[in-house]
Amino acid sequence: MNTVNYLEILRLAAPETIVTVTVLIVLGADVTVMRGKSIAARFNVGALLSILGCIFAALLAFTRHTEANLFNGLMVVDPSSDFVKVAILALTVFTILISTSARFTDHVGEYLSLILLGTIGLMFLVSTEDLLMVFIALEFASLALYILTAFNKHNEKSAEAALKYFLFGGMSAAFLLFGFSLLYGISGSTNLREIAVGIAGKGFDPLLLVALVTTIIGFGFKVAAVPFHLWAPDAYEGAPTPSAAFIGSGSKVASFYVLAKIFTLGFVGAEGSAVWHGYLSGWTPVFAIVAALSMVLGNLTAIVQSSVKRLLAYSAIAHAGYMLLGVLSNTPASASAMMFYVITYALTTIGAFGVVMVVEEATGGDAIKNFAGLSRRAPGLSLCLLIFLLSLGGIPPLAGFIGKFFLFSAAVSAGANLGLLWLVILAIAMSAVSFYYYLRVLKAAYVEDAPGEAPAIKVPLLTFLALVLLALLVILFGCVPGLLTQFL
């Protein structure tokens, strides 16, 4: 084994390091300089610092073009993972921007630094090819997310949601760990590429099958795929809105990236096949079933929701189904399509949660009826909502549509003889269904009138800027997807 060059580690982990330093600065500033100032001021300064840190880190990651592999895959840096980090950082920035107007807590420094800590965990998660590191980073990020969920101390639901999330998360960690240990037992390594070599040619022994299924279960919890999704609606509903946005965006991007990595790198040879009339056991058919269930159940359940946050949660489950489609297609094209989808989805989700948060603060609830007359009360806000929800529903020329097109066309190309078309047909059919519930929200905003005298809603400037920026990005990536695809 080579001698460890700590400077090299620090150089490669520079973005993470910068964010870590930022955490310290934010915390320090909040307890020292900003002590006794108004919450708004504390939020603004804290957010400014965090954002500066994130941008700095992102710029670094974006411009360095390094490829390195430390400690036998424990830390892998390449342009692809760097770009995902940039995306995660950008999502963090947006999350922070929309959280500046939040008033559920006075622990500003802690809240912001938890978001940043979560981000660090996610950044480590994407730059590893080792199961051990995957597990540690995942748990690190999750821990931050659990706390973020529980952060609204005035709301019992927040605590309940956090507990639920925590319990489910713990269970999924157990499953993951079990699966990983079996993998190690089979192959004698925790490195993904070595695992692939280790299991190659062994056929499908029951041990591998158990490892495979438990890993999938573990990640199923993380990405909230049916049937491991039960925590998601409650967590999304109970958590403070910016936290929910973060769970739904940054964490999703990282989880899917690493999920794809584990299965495409680590389970080479155990893919099986999910094509129609060409079923072979392996991980793709399992994914296919999970994806199908997620799409169907997520969309159908979303229809009957009256809380917009729950609706977004179920739609997140459904979208997880589409993304799994990208994973199980298992081609370079489908992987890049999946990442495009996941990133644009994350941007859109933050935007949607941002709008929900503003509406929630103004009207005291997130039920669909609270959105009535929004187009009159806050035209700009409702226009943003229109763009986000239509993008989620897959209406061109927004990013959501192009993402679906990429994803579905890649999936159809993947299976021999259009074999995955059945799953794509299901996905498209369900996406047609999804349009209905998004339209319900929009109907409230644009068609219905607010009950009684409804004053105009004042949208906090920073939040509004973030939302407009997000909306523009959603349009931009829809019209000129090349801007994003060139990095994936």
Add this chain to the structure above:
Amino acid sequence: MNHWLTILTLVPFIGGIVIAGLGADRKNLVCGLALATSLVGLGGALCLWLHFDTSQGGIQFSEQFDWVPSLGIQYFLGVDGLGLLMVLLTAIVTPLAILASWRMDDRPHVYHALILWLQAGLFGTFTALNFFHWFLFWELGLIPAFFLIKLWGGPKRGPAATQFFVYTMVGSVALLLSFLAIRLATGSFDFIELAGLAKSGVLTTKLQAAFGWKNIGLIVFFGAFLGFAVKVPLIPFHTWLPAAYSEAPSPVTMLLTGVMSKMGVYGFLRILLPIFPDQIRQVLTLLLWLAVATIVLSACAAFAQRDLKRIIAYSSINHLGYCLLALFAATAVATGVNNSDLQKAAALDGALLQMFNHGLTASALFLFVALLERRSGGLRGLDDFGGLRKIIPVFTGLMGISIFSSLGLPGLNGFVGEFLIFKGVFPLAPWAAAISTIGLLVTAIFLLTLIQRVFCGPLNARWAKMPDLTTAERFLVLPGIALMFVLGIWPQFILGAVDATVMKLVQQLNF
């Protein structure tokens, strides 16, 4: 190339537009302009009549140029004796109808505009020789007629108008489909060209080739037949007629019966006979039976009516039945008949004469009913009157002449036409002619009954003050009455003009 026929059609059309634009307030101007326009039409028709070369049976005054080349549609106008006769009839009846509605109050501008548009449609129909715009005018005539009934008709005008329209449209659609089929098979809409194809027998073959059905010729024929049979009408397609005729305002009924019903017969002569001679021969017996049924049943139906207008309406069906009888008989393959061409010519001559006569007589009769209605305040039941001859002798006399003309009294016009028809039909289809004579008999009975109930017998005291015809009204009816006498005594006036056309038609019908 001249444009007389186009101008003739355009005059009433534009006149109608101008009148519609005048508004309801300038009633006198509206009526005057309408009359003037129709008189211009009459003048034009007479000019054509005078310049018509009677020695040849072909198309004259023709205009022809491409319209929609991609569909093989040409703008092709022209008249032969048949078309000219019908144009003349239209030109005569329209001013009469306008005069008969001289004092109308309800939206006179629309009314007169519609009448003039109707006239334009009729002119167009009788001069068009390409299916496309022939059909355009055929339908164009229908719409004003519908609204004239719908807006100015009697108490049950709504259903009557709708029934009229829908029945005619059924026919029109069938006709349209048939011609589309023909166009597909032959690539032509030109009546003259199609007649040429039919004579050489190519038409049926082409149809069969295009569709692969053995009986397609017959189906197409029946489609076209339906279109015309409804218009004439032929029993059993006649049920719209009594309602429409009796509900329409009388001047409109004059046009309906005088000219519009001729559109149907004209269609038979111009289109069905030349284009489908084979098919007509195939089902000749059926067609003859239909004609006979039309003659006999409508006469019987007229006998059962109690409303003057309905009586005359049924008698109209009856009279046109003779025309069709002649037409169908003329297509018969006459083996063993001496001089079959001559007989056919006689039958067709008779049919043409009968068309003109009936146009004249029936419109005169409806005109009289209109005048009577004006005096009785809208009553026109057979039993509402009685003994009128004592108080309105001139009216009685002139209407009597028209009625006698209608039942075919020698010396009046009706006789010549029916005589020629029976002369021609007897050798060609003896049984049909024989049964049809029942129709003649019944017609005589009900018309005489009419005279008796209305004009003879004890005077109904209610009408004791009924005024006789005014001078203006006498001048209105006299030309028509005079024409009845003239044609009764000197039918050559008409026959001379159509003779060459009829001979050509007969040639066409023979192999």
Add this chain to the structure above:
Amino acid sequence: MLAWTIYITFFGVLVLMLLPRDQQRAARIVALLTAIAGCVVAFVGAIQQANPGEVATIVKAPWIPSIGANYYLAADGISLVLVVLTGLAAVSGILFSWNIEKRTKEFFAFYLALIGGVYGVFLSFDVLLLFVFYELTIIPKYFLIARWGSTRKEYGAMKLALYSFVGSHLVLIGLIAAWVVAKGQLGHASLDLLELSKVAFPIAFQHWVFPLVFVGFAILAGMWPFHTWAPTGHVAAPTAGSMLLAGVVMKLGAYGCLRVAMVMFPEGVRMWQGEIACLAVAGIVYGAGVALVQRDFKFVIGYSSVSHMGFVLLGLATLNTIGLDGAVLQMFSHGIIAGLLFGVVGRMVYDRTHTRDFNDLETMQLGKLLPFAGVTFVIAGIASMGLPGFSGFVAEFQVLMGAWTVFPKLTILSGLGILIGVAYTLRAIQKGFYSDAPPKPVDHAHPLNPISIPERFGAVMLIGASLVVGLFPGLLMNWIEPCFNSPLSMFARLLVKGGSQ
């Protein structure tokens, strides 16, 4: 040049969005000017196009190279006809909605957004771009109906939106599958319609993918039995909304059927030709039959649209030049006539009387109170019946002519549809305007407003268009015909076999 129709229209949307909320008059004028500018550009651009038989490229720039998508706008004769129709419909729709008082600027913004999308569909020669514009129209039409509509507007709007969405998703499935197969055959990804129209997709593939794409589009064209959105949607929509729905949106569906489904999968069409024709004729007869028994004035027109669109589909199914010519012409004709009918019923009658129930209208003697409306409806009705002299006749005439050779029995049946068409139109004229029912005393306190100038302009414009095309069909036929006749055109494959011509 023609691309400016799209840009101008969307620019109009932008201007409207920036207008202050209370500037109703300005909003109307901006909308009208935008629509007129679009219309003029459409006309001029269409006339300038030297050879309508060829596809004249307007813009072609790479858009998403990785999947072979281009920003490709172009036009051939068929596009020209429909672009001109869109221009006319847009202007007349605005004239007929001059009286919108509620949230005027938003109304017109949605309205123009819809129009812009429609222009885009008709000018796109890239499948993805076409699809993008196609879906783009769904949202404005939903809001137009749900916000400014009447009778069960939210239900109607949602139904329309969902049907459209389901339809477009069927299309999407087919397109993705076709894209993958085409990529395999061409060796590179392509979404270019001209290129795809040359790809020989495997027969078995066409067999199942064609109906998917065709039905997806045909849902919006009102194909029976997927037509049920149409009557409810039309009835619920505000006047301008129904005018556009019937006038151009249904054409989008038919256009998609022709331009995408049929061009890409000619063998598929041939396999399903008979079934399509059956459904088309079922639509013709059923639509007409249902229209005959409606009590709501607008439902009559709504179902009549289903019936008339049946002719378009029947024309498409004939697969011969004349039938296709007729289908395209019928798209134009129905666009004009249905727009006019909805204009009369929605704007002239309903906005004044606030009822569309025949039982109420019968007592109103509208023919006398609103003579202009009466006459306009009569003329529109006559045109709608397909009487000669109006555009409908020339169009249906050609469709029937085309259909005779291929489906003689169905043609006869569709004749029945025409007849019922006559019957329901007459019934509507009678009950709506010239009823014999005893009149209710006129409410002098609330006299009906006289027909306004914009309405008159709109009506005269549409009647004029229908008449001109009816009398000189050559004007449009010169654009349509070369598209189908040229052996090099994208439709050539459609007509090679099977067609009689």
